Amino acid sequence: MTLTRLRQVALAVLAIGVVASPSAVHAAPAATQTRAAPAATITWTLARAQNPTADQQDAYARITSAMNAAVARYNALSDLGKSITVHYVPGVPTADGNINGSIRFGSNRSYMTERTALHETAHTLGVGLSGGWHSLGGSGTWTGAQATALVRQYDGPNAVIRTGGGHFWPYGLNYDNEFSQTNADRHVWIVAAMKRDGL
Numbered sequence: 001m002t003l004t005r006l007r008q009v010a011l012a013v014l015a016i017g018v019v020a021s022p023s024a025v026h027a028a029p030a031a032t033q034t035r036a037a038p039a040a041t042i043t044w045t046l047a048r049a050q051n052p053t054a055d056q057q058d059a060y061a062r063i064t065s066a067m068n069a070a071v072a073r074y075n076a077l078s079d080l081g082k083s084i085t086v087h088y089v090p091g092v093p094t095a096d097g098n099i100n101g102s103i104r105f106g107s108n109r110s111y112m113t114e115r116t117a118l119h120e121t122a123h124t125l126g127v128g129l130s131g132g133w134h135s136l137g138g139s140g141t142w143t144g145a146q147a148t149a150l151v152r153q154y155d156g157p158n159a160v161i162r163t164g165g166g167h168f169w170p171y172g173l174n175y176d177n178e179f180s181q182t183n184a185d186r187h188v189w190i191v192a193a194m195k196r197d198g199l
Helices: 003-015 054-077 114-124 131-137 145-155 181-197
Strands: 042-046 082-088 095-097 102-105 162-164 167-169
Touching (some): 054 102, 082 114, 114 181, 131 181, 145 181
Parallel strands (some): 042 082, 082 102
Antiparallel strands (some): 095 102, 162 167
16 A cells, blocks of 8 residues: 555545544655555554543543544554553653553643644654663764754754753654644654664
């Protein structure tokens, strides 16, 4: 299946309302338009209480919307694969993702967004946590050739990806003010390029 056909299928799924995000499918940068169909997919499940409280039901609905949007975007724009289990843990101050495939959302509803879900999914893929992250980003600047070439395509010939505290910028979606549809797409493409670099 070509990437164009994959986008058509994703749009059809969006049209019938299976995926929650209407913005999940976007044009890839020129460098990736001829890539083969995705070899893997990201899947996710939500761990739910057997008899959820009103608070849990509200959190589950918000988390589901955020994760559906993030996973749809990752699957439409990359060939990354991961099985993720999501938990609602009110004591978590914001949200966190682990390379073991778990994401926890705390009770603060302002973090139950696609931006946060994209960011935490990147952690499950190794951002800030893998051996490759430490070898390629431990100096404070990402040294992998593919992600560096991509950020230079976006931001000019001297652009670099900065790293620190387990995060990267630009396009790391570390804060709400970094989110836009363009930046969300670029986030996915940068993470995919980091994986090809050895993340």
